[in-house]
Amino acid sequence: MSRTTTTTRAEYCVIACADAWRDNGEVLASPMGLIPSIGARLAKRTFSPDLLLTDGEAMLVGLDGTAEGWLPYRRHLTMVTGGRRHVMMGASQLDRFGNQNISCIGDWQQPARQLLGVRGAPVNTLNNPVSYWVPKHSRRVFVEKVDMISGVGYDSAAAAGPSATRYHRIPRVVTNLGVLDFATPDRAMRLASVHPGVTAGEVQAATGFPLALPDEVPYTREPTATELRLIRAVIDPDGLRDREVPPA
Amino acid sequence: MTDKTMTPEEVVSRLHSGMTLGIGGWGSRRKPMALVRALLRSDVTDLTVVSYGGPDVGLLAAAGRIRKLVAAFATLDSIPLEPHFRAARQRGAFELMEIDEAMFMWGLHAAANRLPFLPVRAGLGSDVLRVNPGLRTVTSPYEDGETLVAVPALRMDAALVHLNRADRLGNGQYLGPDPYFDDLFCEAADQAYLSCERLVDDFATAVPQTLLVNRHSVTGVVEAPHGAHFTSCVPDYGRDEAFQKLYATTPWPEFAERFLSGGEKTYQSAVQTWHEEQT
Numbered sequence: 001m002s003r004t005t006t007t008t009r010a011e012y013c014v015i016a017c018a019d020a021w022r023d024n025g026e027v028l029a030s031p032m033g034l035i036p037s038i039g040a041r042l043a044k045r046t047f048s049p050d051l052l053l054t055d056g057e058a059m060l061v062g063l064d065g066t067a068e069g070w071l072p073y074r075r076h077l078t079m080v081t082g083g084r085r086h087v088m089m090g091a092s093q094l095d096r097f098g099n100q101n102i103s104c105i106g107d108w109q110q111p112a113r114q115l116l117g118v119r120g121a122p123v124n125t126l127n128n129p130v131s132y133w134v135p136k137h138s139r140r141v142f143v144e145k146v147d148m149i150s151g152v153g154y155d156s157a158a159a160a161g162p163s164a165t166r167y168h169r170i171p172r173v174v175t176n177l178g179v180l181d182f183a184t185p186d187r188a189m190r191l192a193s194v195h196p197g198v199t200a201g202e203v204q205a206a207t208g209f210p211l212a213l214p215d216e217v218p219y220t221r222e223p224t225a226t227e228l229r230l231i232r233a234v235i236d237p238d239g240l241r242d243r244e245v246p247p248a
Numbered sequence: 249m250t251d252k253t254m255t256p257e258e259v260v261s262r263l264h265s266g267m268t269l270g271i272g273g274w275g276s277r278r279k280p281m282a283l284v285r286a287l288l289r290s291d292v293t294d295l296t297v298v299s300y301g302g303p304d305v306g307l308l309a310a311a312g313r314i315r316k317l318v319a320a321f322a323t324l325d326s327i328p329l330e331p332h333f334r335a336a337r338q339r340g341a342f343e344l345m346e347i348d349e350a351m352f353m354w355g356l357h358a359a360a361n362r363l364p365f366l367p368v369r370a371g372l373g374s375d376v377l378r379v380n381p382g383l384r385t386v387t388s389p390y391e392d393g394e395t396l397v398a399v400p401a402l403r404m405d406a407a408l409v410h411l412n413r414a415d416r417l418g419n420g421q422y423l424g425p426d427p428y429f430d431d432l433f434c435e436a437a438d439q440a441y442l443s444c445e446r447l448v449d450d451f452a453t454a455v456p457q458t459l460l461v462n463r464h465s466v467t468g469v470v471e472a473p474h475g476a477h478f479t480s481c482v483p484d485y486g487r488d489e490a491f492q493k494l495y496a497t498t499p500w501p502e503f504a505e506r507f508l509s510g511g512e513k514t515y516q517s518a519v520q521t522w523h524e525e526q527t
Contacts, residue, residue, distance in 0.1 A: 058425035072426040073274060077350045081369060103346065108379050110340035116328065117301075117321035123350035123370035152373035160373035163394040167369075 009248045010241035012195040012220045016174040018043040020131045026050040030087035034244045036133045085128040093146040096189045096209045098170040100151030121150035129169045137175035139208040154187035176245045177203045184212045193220040251416045254468045256286035259441045268296040272409030272430040276302040276325040280410035282475035306332035310500045316343040355402035359436035367396040407437035410476045414444035418466030421458045424482040434465040443470040445484045
């Protein structure tokens with residue numbers, strides 16, 4: 001089968017997001033954004049069937065939307081601190097050690113652009129694995145230093161001491177160009193794979209700091225035939241994924 | 249027993265400038281909007297507002313009533329960024345204590361339990377500590393010796409919450425899927441005012457777990473049908489998305505003049521008129 005030519009960029013993103021929840025066991029998958037949501041559902045339908053999902057409100061639900069548990073905000077916050085959760089958050093800014101900003105752009109005292117606020121990023125990052133999803137990889141997002149550390153990066157956690165590092169983990173950052181991780185001795189961001197059709201040079205050019213680069217950057221893996229069918233026919237039949245990440 | 253029913257105006261007459269005011273609900277969900285609108289009709293100002301912020305924060309910010317905000321965010325949910333909150337922040341209109349959602353929750357728990365603080369594993373390593381230099385850490389007295397953030401109690405002078413049903417004594421029932429933190433807001437405040445969609449005689453047939461707010465933590469009860477509008481109050485009604493969009497896109501003076509210049513009844517009929525104009 002020659003799927004390489006037909007798999008779209010959005011579908012590579014879905015696969016890369018889904019793989020974030022591989023081998024996670026019985027934890028809550030909290031996807032923020034469309035493609036991470038498709039990825040979480042794909043993971044649950046295939047290699048991570050024990051994942052828990054929410055309806056985006058107060059219920060734990062199965063793949064068909066049937067309720068299986070109650071998870072209002074106060075209990076959701078317990079799930080965060082109890083660690084049985086892997087969230088994939090968005091990021092307005094992200095730096096080389098994985099510090100994330102969703103609070104504001106510019107000086108915090110009087111921001112040039114007020115954004116969401118820190119929300120749950122500080123508690124999420126210290127208590128359960130946090131991955132990130134960036135639909136548009138650019139120098140505006142990938143910055144040398146974030147304006148307001150909302151999600152805690154590896155260097156900040158280390159500086160804050162053992163209570164901060166104890167459960168801190170940033171498994172991966174998925175973007176429209178590739179997958180990044182922190183599998184380097186100093187926990188600096190590394191280009192783990194590029195989506196087919198993308199070069200390492202393009203990713204570096206869209207990143208505002210030097211990335212750690214393996215000698216040869218692999219491609220993001222191909223979806224299996226089953227995965228591709230599930231994405232296209234079952235999980236996202238209307239092709240909404242292509243709106244979040246247009247075909248390259 | 250004491251009948252605690254009152255009007256929104258009577259509630260506001262008990263509030264004064266400079267108070268610390270907690271507002272229940274979450275984002276653009278089950279906000280005590282009728283009470284907030286009554287507050288906007290008063291001259292109460294210089295408030296410290298404690299809120300999982302939604303349009304309550306936006307309205308009070310646009311009207312210049314906030315001196316200090318304690319929040320982790322302000323959002324309209326389906327419209328991610330609350331425009332009046334943004335504008336106020338970008339002109340440096342008020343002081344902000346920006347803390348994490350979980351820190352906020354533990355601050356409410358501390359206040360409700362009359363504790364000075366509660367330790368949390370949140371805030372460490374983030375700029376929450378940089379922008380709140382008053383926040384302190386605490387060291388575990390046990391073997392682990394961990395250093396955690398000591399979230400100060402978010403004690404409030406008054407709290408405003410909105411639930412689906414209430415009785416005249418101040419017991420409140422929620423019928424939606426999420427209690428948010430409304431019981432904690434009431435318990436963390438010296439006075440709490442509960443507005444409801446409908447007053448009921450008793451809760452004889454109620455599912456016990458829906459009886460979220462108990463009367464000992466409530467000072468006054470207001471019957472305010474559609475009192476959470478335009479935020480959601482499920483299952484009684486969902487969010488009025490069209491009207492919320494209008495709120496988010498209309499210049500503040502224009503919006504305030506058309507919808508907030510009269511009383512609550514005037515507001516509700518102005519909303520109805522606006523909806524009729526759209527069809």
